Amino acid sequence: MKSRSILSCQKVTVSFDGFRAVQEMSMELAPGELRFLIGPNGAGKTTMLDAICGKVKPVGGSVEFNGRRGKVDVTRRKEHEIAQLGIGRKFQTPSIFSGLTVEENLEIAMSQNRSVWAALRASMKPRDRERIDAELALIGLSHKRQLRAGLLSHGEKQWLEIGMMLLQEPEILLLDEPVAGMTDKETEKTGELLQEIVRKRTVVVVEHDMEFVRNFASKVTVMHEGKLLKEGTMDEVQRDDRVAEVYLGRKRRDYDVVSSTA
Numbered sequence: 378m379k380s381r382s383i384l385s386c387q388k389v390t391v392s393f394d395g396f397r398a399v400q401e402m403s404m405e406l407a408p409g410e411l412r413f414l415i416g417p418n419g420a421g422k423t424t425m426l427d428a429i430c431g432k433v434k435p436v437g438g439s440v441e442f443n444g445r446r447g448k449v450d451v452t453r454r455k456e457h458e459i460a461q462l463g464i465g466r467k468f469q470t471p472s473i474f475s476g477l478t479v480e481e482n483l484e485i486a487m488s489q490n491r492s493v494w495a496a497l498r499a500s501m502k503p504r505d506r507e508r509i510d511a512e513l514a515l516i517g518l519s520h521k522r523q524l525r526a527g528l529l530s531h532g533e534k535q536w537l538e539i540g541m542m543l544l545q546e547p548e549i550l551l552l553d554e555p556v557a558g559m560t561d562k563e564t565e566k567t568g569e570l571l572q573e574i575v576r577k578r579t580v581v582v583v584e585h586d587m588e589f590v591r592n593f594a595s596k597v598t599v600m601h602e603g604k605l606l607k608e609g610t611m612d613e614v615q616r617d618d619r620v621a622e623v624y625l626g627r628k629r630r631d632y633d634v635v636s637s638t639a
């Protein structure tokens with residue numbers, strides 16, 4: 378029996394002044410998946426995330442979110458409504474408050490509004506504190522809770538922002554190149570964090586770092602020129618000649634980095 382999809386994108390087409398950045402792209406996500414979306418520059422990966430979170434409106438196709446509140450075609454909803462429904466999007470540049478502490482950033486994320494933060498803080502219940510403590514532990518920043526966020530390393534800032542997003546309880550998390558600019562150690566920790574997050578949520582990661590993808594992906598979707606090129610395990614994707622040719626710009630036999638024997 379086919380398992381329920383939490384997200385079903387069917388024949389999604391996005392056009393920028395007539396240029397089809399995404400063309401009839403279909404993709405289904407099962408609850409609890411950690412899906413990687415890869416492909417060469419300009420393949421349409423970011424635009425696909427934009428279509429899912431409502432930042433751009435497709436000219437064709439549907440994006441059906443089947444979350445806790447039932448089925449919704451998100452192409453008919455505004456970006457903020459989609460976020461409230463449970464699809465969270467993290468962009469490459471972290472949007473944290475550098476002058477506030479790590480803990481204060483999380484408090485703001487929980488109140489969802491900086492202007493009511495002071496009031497929220499005064500009335501914070503032990504349960505709310507516990508949630509923040511749990512999130513701090515998850516993102517590995519418990520020992521830095523009192524540090525100004527601006528003083529965190531690049532990787533730590535990314536984790537803080539992920540923690541801020543998690544406090545808004547998204548069912549699906551969309552991440553655009555989360556490990557770009559990270560050290561190897563930070564990259565490894567991010568992979569482990571994502572594996573922890575998918576115990577309760579579904580995550581889609583647009584990624585260029587193939588080693589990271591190889592280490593943490595169970596299922597990979599490959600896009601090329603706005604279209605679905607291949608979907609499968611990393612092994613299946615790596616064995617596909619079309620992927621090797623378009624993704625790497627040459628025949629697979631000429632290329633050894635992507636090879637599963639690496």
Ligand SMILES: Nc1ncnc2c1ncn2[C@@H]1O[C@H](COP(=O)(O)OP(=O)(O)OP(=O)(O)O)[C@@H](O)[C@H]1O
Binds near residue numbers: 398417418420421424
């Ligand atoms: N707002 C826009 N207006 C016009 N063209 C756009 C816009 N956004 C993206 N494009 C074009 O759409 C195509 C797909 O871009 P997109 O950023 O989705 O690709 P990508 O696979 O995420 O690439 P990269 O890996 O380089 O980030 C590109 O040719 C890009 O130039």
